[in-house]
Amino acid sequence: MCVVGVGLSDGPRTPEMTGLMLEAQAFRRALDDAGLAKSDVEGLASAGYGGLHEVMLAEYLGLTPEWLDSTSCGGSSFEFHAQHAYRAIAAGDVDTVAIVYGNNELSTAGRSLGTGRSGGGGIALPHPMAYELPTGLTLVGAYAMAAQRHMHEYGTTPEQLASISVQTREHAARNPHAMYRDPITVDDVLGSKLVADPLHKLDCCVVSDGGCCIILTTEDRARALRARPVFVRGAAGAMTHHSIQGMPDLTRTAAAVTGPKVFAEAGITAADVDTFQMYDSFTYTVLVCLEDLGFAPKGEGGPFVASGALRLGGALPTNTDGGGLSATHPGMRGLFLLCEAIRQLRGEAGDSQVSGAEIAVAHGSGGWLSSMATVVLGTEPVR
Secondary structure (H helix, E strand, O other): OEEEEEEEOOOOOOOOOOHHHHHHHHHHHHHHHHOOOHHHOOEEEOOOOOOOHHHHHHHHHOOOOOEEEOOOEOEOHHHHHHHHHHHHHHHOOOOOEEEEEEEOHHHHOOOOOOOOEOOOEOOOOOOOHHHHHHHOOOHHHHHHHHHHHHHHHHOOOHHHHHHHHHHHHHHHHOOOOOOOOOOOOHHHHHHOOEEEOOEEHHHEOOOOOEEEEEEEEOHHHHHOOOOOOEEEEEEEEEEOOOOHHHOOOOOOOOHHHHHHHHHHHHOOOHHHOOEEEEOOOEHHHHHHHHHHOOOOOOOOHHHHHHOOOOOOOOOOOEOOOOHHHHHOOOOOOHHHHHHHHHHHHOOOOHHHOOOOOOEEEEEEEEOOOOEEEEEEEEOOOOO
């Protein structure tokens, strides 16, 4: 199964556009990239903040799909969508699937660190979060608590976490569409506002507008299209908890399950990966998932990132578009990871191109380090 189309909307600031408009723009650009007509799309996957989002989106796009996926588990939703589409196409249930996401979160309302979503007011608090959130525990606070535990157990330092932001900003500086492009230093990160110890403002993802789309189809159909195909070599997902108090181990995520599973399916090891696109909601998210996926031994993620491994030319160029920490994060970012991985494998990443990239991994994280999904992509299929 192949990815044959990639589309990115305008951004990161689009006050004149709604989320649906951003999705439609990205969808149109992905169709044009693939050389497909709208009528060729038989399946649609999307995740939004309202009920029946994918149904509303299908109507807006003028589609009547025979296959729908509305899996919504936070930022990893779109890696789950890719997994489901991969299996469905392989099984012959559907021929061509579009995965679409867009949101104008920045233009609508900006960030809320409390109990509500931006622009949406308060949300119902499910048990046991009804007991967590009123105490003042925020989204950032939950990640900060996990980061503190990692620091306690393994000696990880704020400076090591900050180095992730610094290297990601270096990638953003080469992306003309990134939200923030000015260089930063470790001292800049540590000197930015402390949001929840040890996470500073520059340890946290941006809030932006934006949309993206990928189109997947069979190898047979891909051969007749103009775009260079990128092959899905494997996909896996897992979860461990919902609220942070239910996390079995604050220093280990479900990526420890998805990594070995998907690497075995793809016929690779962590050492074979040329570029890594990771959901960088916070610097700690990157560090713990690098370890859990096997790119660094448990507890050694801090020295690994501080070595400059995430830079272009480093051991594992990561978030080469500038990531959620500097480039774009319109509510959920999981689909942007797949888009950048595909662009790298097609040799279309411009000044941030990883030379000779043949294997890319996109890894989504959702909720409070709750749901994890990993997709391995390659320039060649598994044989």
